[in-house]
Amino acid sequence: xxxxxxxxxxxxxxxxxxxxxxxxxxxxxLIALPGLLAFSxxxxxxxxxxxRGLRGxxxxxxxxxxxxxxxxxxxxxxxxxxxxxxxLSETHDPxxxxxxxxxxxxxxxxxxxxNLAQPFVLAELPILAALSLALADRLVFVPLCALxxxxxxxxxxxxxxxxxxxxxxxSRNRRWQDVGLFVGxxxxxxxxxxxxxxxxxxxxxxxxxxxxxxRSELLALSPFAWxxxxxxxxxxxxxxxxxxxxxxxxxxIAAFLGASALVLQRVYRGEVDLGPARGRSAGxxxxxxxxxxxxxLEKDVRxxxxxxxxxxxxxxxxxxxxxxxxxxxxxxLGRSGGILALAVFVGAAAFGSNAFGLERRGxxxxxxxxxxxxxxxxxKNAAAVVLRLPVLLVLFTxxxxxxxxxQLPAAVVVGLVTLLVALGADNFVSILFPVAAPAPGQPxxxxxxxxxxxxxxxxxxxLLGGALALAAPFVFLAWLPLLLGRPGLWWATLPLALAGALxxxxxxxAAAARLLERREPVLxxxxxxxx
Amino acid sequence: MEPSAxxxxxxxxxxxxxxxxxxxxxxxxxxxxxARGRFFGFLGPNGAGKSTTIKxxxxxxxxxxxxxxxxxxxxxxxxxxxxRLIGVxxxxxxxxxxxxxxxxxxxxxxxxxxxxEEARRRTDELLDFLSLAEDRGTLVLDYSQGMKKxxxxxxALIHSPRVLFLDEPLNGIDPVSGRVVTDLLRRxxxxxxxxxxxxxxxxxxxRLCDEVxxxxxxxxxxxxxxxxxxAQRAVGHDASLEDVFLKLVQADVVRRDLAWLG
Numbered sequence: 001x002x003x004x005x006x007x008x009x010x011x012x013x014x015x016x017x018x019x020x021x022x023x024x025x026x027x028x029x030l031i032a033l034p035g036l037l038a039f040s041x042x043x044x045x046x047x048x049x050x051x052r053g054l055r056g057x058x059x060x061x062x063x064x065x066x067x068x069x070x071x072x073x074x075x076x077x078x079x080x081x082x083x084x085x086x087x088l089s090e091t092h093d094p095x096x097x098x099x100x101x102x103x104x105x106x107x108x109x110x111x112x113x114x115n116l117a118q119p120f121v122l123a124e125l126p127i128l129a130a131l132s133l134a135l136a137d138r139l140v141f142v143p144l145c146a147l148x149x150x151x152x153x154x155x156x157x158x159x160x161x162x163x164x165x166x167x168x169x170x171s172r173n174r175r176w177q178d179v180g181l182f183v184g185x186x187x188x189x190x191x192x193x194x195x196x197x198x199x200x201x202x203x204x205x206x207x208x209x210x211x212x213x214x215r216s217e218l219l220a221l222s223p224f225a226w227x228x229x230x231x232x233x234x235x236x237x238x239x240x241x242x243x244x245x246x247x248x249x250x251x252x253i254a255a256f257l258g259a260s261a262l263v264l265q266r267v268y269r270g271e272v273d274l275g276p277a278r279g280r281s282a283g284x285x286x287x288x289x290x291x292x293x294x295x296x297l298e299k300d301v302r303x304x305x306x307x308x309x310x311x312x313x314x315x316x317x318x319x320x321x322x323x324x325x326x327x328x329x330x331x332x333l334g335r336s337g338g339i340l341a342l343a344v345f346v347g348a349a350a351f352g353s354n355a356f357g358l359e360r361r362g363x364x365x366x367x368x369x370x371x372x373x374x375x376x377x378x379x380k381n382a383a384a385v386v387l388r389l390p391v392l393l394v395l396f397t398x399x400x401x402x403x404x405x406x407q408l409p410a411a412v413v414v415g416l417v418t419l420l421v422a423l424g425a426d427n428f429v430s431i432l433f434p435v436a437a438p439a440p441g442q443p444x445x446x447x448x449x450x451x452x453x454x455x456x457x458x459x460x461x462x463l464l465g466g467a468l469a470l471a472a473p474f475v476f477l478a479w480l481p482l483l484l485g486r487p488g489l490w491w492a493t494l495p496l497a498l499a500g501a502l503x504x505x506x507x508x509x510a511a512a513a514r515l516l517e518r519r520e521p522v523l524x525x526x527x528x529x530x531x
Numbered sequence: 532m533e534p535s536a537x538x539x540x541x542x543x544x545x546x547x548x549x550x551x552x553x554x555x556x557x558x559x560x561x562x563x564x565x566a567r568g569r570f571f572g573f574l575g576p577n578g579a580g581k582s583t584t585i586k587x588x589x590x591x592x593x594x595x596x597x598x599x600x601x602x603x604x605x606x607x608x609x610x611x612x613x614x615r616l617i618g619v620x621x622x623x624x625x626x627x628x629x630x631x632x633x634x635x636x637x638x639x640x641x642x643x644x645x646x647x648e649e650a651r652r653r654t655d656e657l658l659d660f661l662s663l664a665e666d667r668g669t670l671v672l673d674y675s676q677g678m679k680k681x682x683x684x685x686x687a688l689i690h691s692p693r694v695l696f697l698d699e700p701l702n703g704i705d706p707v708s709g710r711v712v713t714d715l716l717r718r719x720x721x722x723x724x725x726x727x728x729x730x731x732x733x734x735x736x737x738r739l740c741d742e743v744x745x746x747x748x749x750x751x752x753x754x755x756x757x758x759x760x761x762a763q764r765a766v767g768h769d770a771s772l773e774d775v776f777l778k779l780v781q782a783d784v785v786r787r788d789l790a791w792l793g
Contacts, residue, residue: 175670287634287637287638287640287641287650289641290641290646290647291641292641292642292644294641295637295638295641295642296642298638299627299630299634299638302629302630302634303627303628303629303630304629306629306670307629360625361623361625362625362626362627363625364591364621364623364625365621365625365626365627367590367591368589368590368591368614368619369614369639369642369643370611370612370613370614370615370642370643370644371611371642372611517610520590520610521590521591521592521593522593524591524592525592525593
C-alpha cells in the first residue's frame with residue numbers, strides 16, 4: 001500500500017512538474033479548461049434534469065438507458081486508442097517504472113489511481129455527483145448512488161487501461177499495428193457514414209435494434225453497466241441488489257486490473273513474445289503475371305493492400321458513390337438518369353488518380369528498369385482499375401437495386417468506358433504536372449498535393465472536359481438501346497462501345513508513353529525534387 | 532554487335548558532363564572513361580558531386596550538358612537499351628517496402644524480362660548468397676538498413692548486368708556481409724563486369740579498385756591508377772590513399788586541441 005501511495009504521488013508530482021516545465025502544456029491546459037468546465041456543467045445539468053425527467057415519465061426505462069449509455073461510453077473509451085492511431089495507448093504506458101522491484105499489479109493500480117487526476121477525468125466527477133443526486137429517492141441514499149456511479153466509472157477506466165496496454169503491446173509488432181490502423185480507419189469510416197445512414201432511413205433499423213436491446217436483459221451482462229445497476233438500486237434503497245451489483249462491478253474492476261498486470265508483464269518483461277503475425281507461404285511470394293505490365297500491376301495491388309492507410313482509402317472512396325446513391329434513393333434524380341450519372345461519376349472519378357502517386361520516391365527505381373514506358377503506364381492504370389473494384393461493385397449493386405435489371409450491363413459498360421478514357425487522359429497530367437514525393441524520413445502525406453499550381457488546375461480541368469467529351473460517344477452508344485426502347489441492341493452496342501473506348505485508351509497511352517520518354521528525367525527531377 | 536571484352540570501346544565514356552542546379556555547378560564539365568572489366572573507384576568528399584554523377588550516368592538525372600556512352604550506346608538516345616545493360620545500387624534505397632524481399636526480387640526479375648523459372652532460380656540463389664533466405668518472406672519495411680542494402684544489390688545483379696553502378700555499397704553492412712559483397716564484386720570484375728564504385732571507405736578502394744577518379748566541388752581533380760595518382764601528386768609510394776585524398780581535395784583538417792575536453 002505504501003508503494004502504491006508513493007507511486008500515485010510520484011506520478012502526480014511528475015505531471016505537475018511537466019506542466020510547470022513545459023509552457024505549451026500549461027497553455028494547452030488553460031485553453032482546454034473553459035471547454036472542460038462547460039462540458040462538466042452541461043453534463044451535470046443534463047444528468048440531473050434528464051434523469052429526473054426520465055424517472056418522472058418512465059421509471060422502468062432508467063436502468064436500461066443508463067446501462068446502454070455506460071456500455072457505449074465504455075466501448076468508446078476502449079476503442080479510443082484505435083481511433084487515434086494507437087497514440088492514446090501511451091497514456092497507459094508505465095514502462096518507465098518496470099525496472100523497479102514493484103509487482104505489476106501495484107503498477108497498474110497506481111496508474112489507474114493516478115489517471116483520476118487527469119483534467120478530463122476530473123471533469124466527469126461533477127456529472128457523476130449530479131447523476132447520484134438524480135437517482136437517489138432520499139438524501140441518505142446519495143452515498144450509495146455515488147459509490148455505484150464511481151464503480152461504473154472505475155470499470156470504464158480499468159477496461160480502457162487494459163485494452164490500451166494490449167494495443168500498446170500489439171503496436172510493437174508492425175503488422176498488428178497496421179491491422180489496428182486499418183480497423184481504426186474503418187471505424188472512423190463507419191462513424192462518418194452514420195449521419196447518412198440515419199438520414200437515408202437506415203436509422204429505423206438502428207432504432208429498432210436499440211429498442212430490442214433495451215427491452216432484453218442483454219445489458220445486464222455488460223460489466224460497464226454493473227456499477228450503474230448498483231447506483232440505481234442504491235438510489236431506491238434496495239440494499240441486497242445494490243450489494244450484488246456493487247460486488248460484481250468490483251470484481252470486474254479487479255479482473256481488468258489483473259488483465260492489465262498480465263499484459264504489462266508479458267509485454268515489458270518479454271516473458272511471452274507476441275510474435276509476428278501469420279506468415280505467408282513462399283509460394284505466395286511469386287509474381288503471378290508474366291509480363292512487366294503484370295508485374296507493375298501486381299506490385300501496386302500487393303503494396304496498396306498491405307498499406308493500411310492505402311487500403312482504407314480504397315473503402316473511403318466509396319463515400320462519394322454512397323452519397324450519390326442516397327440522393328438517387330431520395331428521388332432527386334430519375335432512376336435511369338441517376339444510374340447513368342452514377343456510372344459516369346464512378347468512371348470519371350479515376351481522373352486525378354496520378355499514375356505515379358503510389359510510387360513516391362520509388363519512382364526512380366521504377367524508371368531504372370528497361371521496360372517500355374507504355375507498359376509502365378498501362379500497368380499503373382490496370383492497378384488503378386483493380387483498386388477501384390469496390391467502387392465498381394457499388395455501381396453494380398446500385399444498378400441491381402435501383403434500376404431495371406436490363407440496365408445493369410449498360411451501366412457497368414458506361415462506368416468502364418469512362419474509367420478507361422479518364423485513366424488514359426490522367427496519364428498526361430501525371431507526366432506534365434508531377435507531384436513531389438516526400439523526402440526520405442518524412443511521413444507519406446508530407447509534401448503531397450496542392451503543389452501543382454493554378455496553371456495545372458486549369459489544364460487538368462480542360463483535360464477532364466476533353467476526356468468526358470472523348471468518352472461521350474461510347475457512353476451514348478452504350479445507352480442508345482435504352483433511349484430507343486430496344487434493349488436487344490445491347491449485344492451489338494456494348495462490345496462496340498468497349499472496343500472504341502479501349503482503342504481510344506490505347507492511343508492515349510501510346511501518346512502519353514512518347515511524352516514520358518521525352519520528359520522522363522525532368523519528371524524524376526520534379527518528383528524527387530533534385531533541383 | 533556487342534563489344535567484346537578486348538574491345539577498345541570503353542564501358543563508360545563521359546564527355547564534358549555538367550549539371551547545374553540553378554546557379555550551382557554540382558558537376559562541372561567532367562570527362563573520363565572506364566575500360567571494360569575495370570573496378571573503378573569514384574571518390575570525393577560529401578557534396579562533391581559523386582551521387583549526381585551516378586544519377587546522370589544511369590539516366591536518372593538529366594545532364595545540363597555533355598555526353599554519356601555506356602558500352603558504346605548513347606545514354607540519351609538509347610536509354611532503355613542502356614538500362615538493360617546496367618545495374619544500379621543507389622545511395623538512397625527507394626525499395627518497395629510493402630513487398631517481401633523475395634517478392635521484390637521477383638518483381639525486379641520480371642521487370643528485366645526474365646522468365647518465371649529463371650527469376651525463381653536467381654532469386655533463390657541471390658537470397659541464399661546474401662544470407663537473406665531466412666527473411667525472404669519478411670516485408671522490406673521490416674528489414675534493417677544492411678539487409679535493405681543487400682536486397683538492393685541483389686536486385687541490381689539479378690539480370691546479370693555488364694556495368695554495375697554502386698553508390699556507397701558498403702554503408703550499413705556488417706563486416707561479414709561486407710566481405711561477402713567485396714568478394715562477389717571482385718569475382719564480377721574478374722568475369723569482365725565493369726564496376727563504378729563510390730565509397731568513403733578509402734581502405735576498400737585501395738584494396739579493390741584498379742583505377743580511381745577523385746571529384747571535388749564538381750570537378751575531377753585526379754584520375755588514374757593509385758600509383759599514377761601518387762606520381763602526379765609527388766607523394767611517396769608508401770603514402771596511403773587517405774594522405775593522397777586529403778591532399779587532392781585540399782581538406783582543412785583541424786589540428787588544434789580542444790583544451791576544455793577531458
